[in-house]
Amino acid sequence: MWLTLRPDAATVLKDKNARKSLSRYFEVMQNSKIAKFLIARKLATKFKSNDPIETLWKIHSQVLKEFTELQYKLDNHLTSLEELKIPAQSFLDLKVTIANRIVESCHFCARRCNVNRKEGILGYCKCGSKITVSAMFEHMGEEPELVPSGTIFTLGCTLRCSHCQNWTISQWVESGKIYSSDQLAKSVENLRNRGCRNANLVGGDPTPWLAQWLETFKKVNVNVPVVWNSNAYYSEETAKLLAGFVDLYLLDFKYGNNECAKRISDTQNYWEICTRNHIHGKEYGELLIRVLVLPNHLNCCVEAILRWIGKKLGYATRTNIMFQYRPEWRAHEIPDLQRRLTRAEREKAILLAKKAGLYNFIT
Numbered sequence: 001m002w003l004t005l006r007p008d009a010a011t012v013l014k015d016k017n018a019r020k021s022l023s024r025y026f027e028v029m030q031n032s033k034i035a036k037f038l039i040a041r042k043l044a045t046k047f048k049s050n051d052p053i054e055t056l057w058k059i060h061s062q063v064l065k066e067f068t069e070l071q072y073k074l075d076n077h078l079t080s081l082e083e084l085k086i087p088a089q090s091f092l093d094l095k096v097t098i099a100n101r102i103v104e105s106c107h108f109c110a111r112r113c114n115v116n117r118k119e120g121i122l123g124y125c126k127c128g129s130k131i132t133v134s135a136m137f138e139h140m141g142e143e144p145e146l147v148p149s150g151t152i153f154t155l156g157c158t159l160r161c162s163h164c165q166n167w168t169i170s171q172w173v174e175s176g177k178i179y180s181s182d183q184l185a186k187s188v189e190n191l192r193n194r195g196c197r198n199a200n201l202v203g204g205d206p207t208p209w210l211a212q213w214l215e216t217f218k219k220v221n222v223n224v225p226v227v228w229n230s231n232a233y234y235s236e237e238t239a240k241l242l243a244g245f246v247d248l249y250l251l252d253f254k255y256g257n258n259e260c261a262k263r264i265s266d267t268q269n270y271w272e273i274c275t276r277n278h279i280h281g282k283e284y285g286e287l288l289i290r291v292l293v294l295p296n297h298l299n300c301c302v303e304a305i306l307r308w309i310g311k312k313l314g315y316a317t318r319t320n321i322m323f324q325y326r327p328e329w330r331a332h333e334i335p336d337l338q339r340r341l342t343r344a345e346r347e348k349a350i351l352l353a354k355k356a357g358l359y360n361f362i363t
Contacts (some may be wrong), residue, residue, distance in 0.1 A: 005140050012144035017360040021318040022145060022286045024075070025248045028225040029197045034074050034081055035225050036285070037092060037217040040244050043067055044087035045094045056098050060240065063091050067244045092218055095241050099211035103129065108207050108238045109158035110273045127156040127208035132176040134169045134204075136187055138196055143288060143320055143362065146227065146250075149200045150191030152184070157204040158233050160266040161254075163294070163337050167329040170204040181212060185219035192224040198248070202229035210238055214245065232277045233267060239280045249281030250288045256304030260297065264334060275308065282313055289313075292322045293349045296336035302349055306356040319361040321349050 003010055012018050019026050027033040045063050047056060073079045105114045106123055113123030122128060132155045139151035157170035168174050179187070188199045199220075201213055207230055217226070225247035232251040242249075253274060255261040261270030281287050291305055309317050323346050331337040346363075353361050 006147045008144040009147040018145055018318060021316050021360055025225050025286050028247055031223055035223050036247050037226055037245055038223060039071055039074060040092040041090050042081060042084040043070055043091040045089050045091045047094055049097055053101055060094055064244055067091055091244060096214045099214050099241055103211050107235050108210050110233050110235055125156040125158050125208045126172050130178045131209045131212035133179050134174050134176050146198060148196050149198055150196030151200040151202060154203045154206060154209050156208050158207055159231050162264050162334050163328055163331040165328045181215040181219060184216040188220050189222045192222045198225045198227045200227040200229050205231050207234045207238060210241060232274045234277060239277055243284035246285050248288060249285050251278055251281060252290050253305045256301035260301055287317060289319045290322055292325055293341060294325055294337060295339055295341050298345055298348050303352050306353050306358060310356040310358050315357040316360045319358055321353055321361055321363050323363060
């Protein structure tokens with residue numbers, strides 16, 4: 001059925017540029033390599049749950065190096081996952097422990113509200129301690145290499161994009177449904193068993209729910225690549241926890257400067273945070289970048305973004321230049337966002353991508 005709806009999802013399997021850029025994702029998707037979370041579950045790690053957070057981070061840094069070595073051995077068939085014993089404590093357990101500490105003084109996102117969500121105090125994203133889901137299904141509208149995508153939409157977001165197309169999810173207009181980690185794990189398994197190529201964690205934004213996602217994947221018993229579908233506005237601590245957990249970083253790159261980001265999405269230091277997290281994503285996984293072209297923002301944003309991607313991440317970086325913009329939510333309050341793109345703007349975005357040297361982009 002999905003091949004009829006999205007024939008490009010089949011042809012992308014033979015796309016040399018896509019496969020080269022996202023080689024490990026494709027191999028995990030096709031079960032010839034092991035998802036990072038399964039490797040993290042088999043990597044023995046010694047720590048005490050009441051250790052100071054500084055000690056836990058030091059251990060995490062050391063074990064991440066061991067993780068890289070173990071992944072190399074597994075990827076090159078020098079050992080097998082079955083040969084590894086189930087440890088009393090794992091690298092994934094350590095990540096869960098650290099994440100639960102962060103929930104008590106929340107700084108998953110770059111805003112660093114430092115509220116204790118376990119005590120019911122809500123920060124900017126309005127996320128509490130129990131993960132709340134809007135919907136989950138086989139998504140047919142994602143990039144071809146993702147389709148069908150096992151997409152799970154959680155409520156809450158770390159940004160306030162005036163033009164948000166999922167604003168009923170990001171701003172808690174919907175009530176959603178609370179899920180336990182056991183229920184979520186079964187849902188991930190069911191989506192994979194129904195033919196989904198991945199577990200696509202999105203929202204809103206998945207960042208506030210990292211502790212719950214890590215706990216969930218302690219219980220997932222299928223090989224499935226984890227896709228972190230995020231606005232990229234997360235803290236350095238979150239970036240560290242994602243390393244050795246996320247297979248594919250599906251990151252937005254929204255603005256080419258801090259001024260536009262502040263005015264439209266209510267952020268501080270957007271450029272510095274976003275670029276840092278894209279670089280980190282490339283170092284510890286694979287990248288698929290989304291650039292939503294906004295009307296009147298070709299010169300100030302799109303050009304700067306595409307040029308930076310080429311120079312800092314490589315001209316082969318898989319990039320989706322998106323023309324789906326439509327005025328939603330509070331876009332009418334922003335004069336430059338009150339209309340759809342023109343044909344000239346779409347054509348210029350493609351020219352800018354080529355001018356930046358990018359050759360592995362889609363529209």
